[in-house]
Amino acid sequence: MSTLLEMRTITKEFPGVKALDQVNLVVERGEIHAICGENGAGKSTLMKVLSGVYPAGTYDGEIHFEGALATFKNIRESEDQGIIIIHQELALVPELSIAENIFLGNETAKGGVINWHEANQHTEKLLAKVGLSEAPTTRIDSLGVGKQQLVEIAKALSKDVKLLILDEPTAALQENDSKKLLDLMLELKSQGVTSIIISHKLNEVGFVADTVTVIRDGMSVSTIDASNGVSEDEIVRDMVGRDMSDRYPAREPRAGEMLLEVENWNVWHPEHSERQVIKDISFNVRAGEVVGIAGLMGSGRTELAMSIFGKSYGRKISGTVKLHGTVADVSRVDRAIDAGLAYVTEDRKSLGLILDETIQFNTTLANLDGVSKAGVLNANSETKVAEEYREALKTRTPSVFQKVGNLSGGNQQKVVLAKWLFTGPEVLILDEPTRGIDVGAKYEIYSIINDLSADGKGVVMISSEMPELLGMCDRIYVMNEGALVGELAAKDASQERIMSLIVTE
Structure with a gap:
């Protein structure tokens, strides 16, 4: 050569x-x-x-x-x-x-x-x-x-x-x-x-x-x-710059009381009224639990998440969402947030962030009431909140006044997480939370997920990477063609078992 x-x-x-x-x-x-x-x-x-x-x-x-x-x-x-x-x-x-x-x-x-x-x-x-x-x-x-x-x-x-x-x-x-x-x-x-x-x-x-x-x-x-x-x-x-003998941080399963219950959830395509996208799905998440959703691209995972989060996808949506055993109003995004849900989209650049705005602006965007009084935004409070999340999530940036579009993918993902954590959710739905970020940043995101579960939050984790689901989740639901085709406990799950559920159902 x-x-x-x-x-x-x-x-x-x-x-x-x-x-x-x-x-x-x-x-x-x-x-x-x-x-x-x-x-x-x-x-x-x-x-x-x-x-x-x-x-x-x-x-x-x-x-x-x-x-x-x-x-x-x-x-x-x-x-x-x-x-x-x-x-x-x-x-x-x-x-x-x-x-x-x-x-x-x-x-x-x-x-x-x-x-x-x-x-x-x-x-x-x-x-x-x-x-x-x-x-x-x-x-x-x-x-x-x-x-x-x-x-x-x-x-x-x-x-x-x-x-x-x-x-x-x-x-x-x-x-x-x-x-x-x-x-x-x-x-x-x-x-x-x-x-x-x-x-x-x-x-x-x-x-x-x-x-x-x-x-x-x-x-x-x-x-x-x-x-x-x-x-x-x-x-x-x-x-x-260091050995990483384990790609996934250790965590102790600590499932508590029933937190989220989705029952008989059905969704039709927003444009093709004859096409049912989500078919009679029921699943649950306990406090302190990380629950995975596996499936091939096009299986309906994202559509399920978005339809639950304020019915932001689909039409003719039916079914029930309960939080702490009580039916929750998720008919609009703001009501879903008030009920205790948060959704981290798989497309952070188009749907999760305003790239031309600062870290500070994006961090408080979903909860402006938290940094306002009588409808007037308090800039000092906004800066304080952004700084707290920058430090807590170890976001690498010289300043919270940095534009989000100038950050790396892993740091952008941390800003998206900060935005939703500031809303104080009970259940956080993470759609492809580590897509396009490196192994070191992935580990940091996984550690944040573990901290959330340790605090008693419920986490729903959607991922195309089966090793990620196997390494992080307590239970895994498997989807195919808009329906749930199986549920596996972590100890019983493997890539082969997940794939067999997809191809045999």
């Missing part, structure tokens, strides 16, 4: 924060190179330096690509050299076709007139390379997230890619789609494409990576040869 990319002593500073400190990265031609690190370690910042998002002159250090000094002023300049980055938030226009998205800004035109026949023909060949059979005229918004990710890769291939950078490419994908994408990376490798993958999913890193570079606190701390396999524990130790 020969060296394709070398980043030497890269240092990048923002006001009050050194995001990168003397980082070194060497990527060999034809390899898959993984970059791992905790949220906020600097992984994405390093890739933005490489791709010209942060142009030459805004950072210290040097980039050498194909043996020459690179001083990219913008993304177009890096793309012209064959460096293509696919961000975690897909950059596709939903209302346009696949072909229109692939050639957007790079149209096959002559004399200002686009040759759609040529564009569609070229698109078909690119889609075949990434394993898609959809027509080039198919609208993006008709595709699932997994296929949209493949369209992004097809778009990269249209630009004669030499170095493909994928930032958390499987974060929003279910297992089958993740496997297809990883297999595609290996296929592209066989065709000579060099890739960099940023991922929190260490099993996926082990599956595809030839080399792993670990970044911690803005510094490159290790480079590991993974061509013959790699120890996840070694990566984790380098990521967090």
Whole structure:
């Protein structure tokens, strides 16, 4: 192998924060190179330096690509050299076709007139390379997230890619789609494409990576040869700076009195009135208990949670919700909050937070009465509350006046938790509480969940990661096609038993 990319002593500073400190990265031609690190370690910042998002002159250090000094002023300049980055938030226009998205800004035109026949023909060949059979005229918004990710890769291939950078490419994908994408990376490798993958999913890193570079606190701390396999524990130790022999903090089951009871819950689709989404579900949660809900994507887990929380999803909803044995009014979100429910959405960026606002603003948003008097907001009280939760949840930020959009995923998730904890809930529903955050931040979130259960709160935990449910929950309900198909005590649960309930019912 020969060296394709070398980043030497890269240092990048923002006001009050050194995001990168003397980082070194060497990527060999034809390899898959993984970059791992905790949220906020600097992984994405390093890739933005490489791709010209942060142009030459805004950072210290040097980039050498194909043996020459690179001083990219913008993304177009890096793309012209064959460096293509696919961000975690897909950059596709939903209302346009696949072909229109692939050639957007790079149209096959002559004399200002686009040759759609040529564009569609070229698109078909690119889609075949990434394993898609959809027509080039198919609208993006008709595709699932997994296929949209493949369209992004097809778009990269249209630009004669030499170095493909994928930032958390499987974060929003279910297992089958993740496997297809990883297999595609290996296929592209066989065709000579060099890739960099940023991922929190260490099993996926082990599956595809030839080399792993670990970044911690803005510094490159290790480079590991993974061509013959790699120890996840070694990566984790380098990521967090300590051994983590157990991924889940120890907790003593302490189920108390019956807290939440959902009985005969039925929900129909909000637009397709003939389609029943939730089918006669009944479940319960005791005080101090962590109850999991497992199921494949599309099984109805999120729809169940949202419909219970103020009927914020669905129509023709029927059934009963009881708290402490008394029927609770959950007909609206504010009434559900008053009854003692809280819901941490799986989509923190779109539905859980206002990214352009501060930590302080977001922390008190769901309980403004708690920092107001006679309808007037008390700014001092608001700051005090935000500071208390910042300290209690160990949110890494220089100030509660920092905009939430500038935080790492794990710290954003802590702000969402703070927002709902400030409402004083009896039952906290957590929908994919650790999606897109690193192993160290996950441990901190798990510790918060344990503290809540120790305080007598009830926790409902929805997760696509079965090891997470097995490691954290006292009981696990299993859903499939909108119905409960089983219930397992922690001591009786396993991934195999959960899957068998899903596929046999």
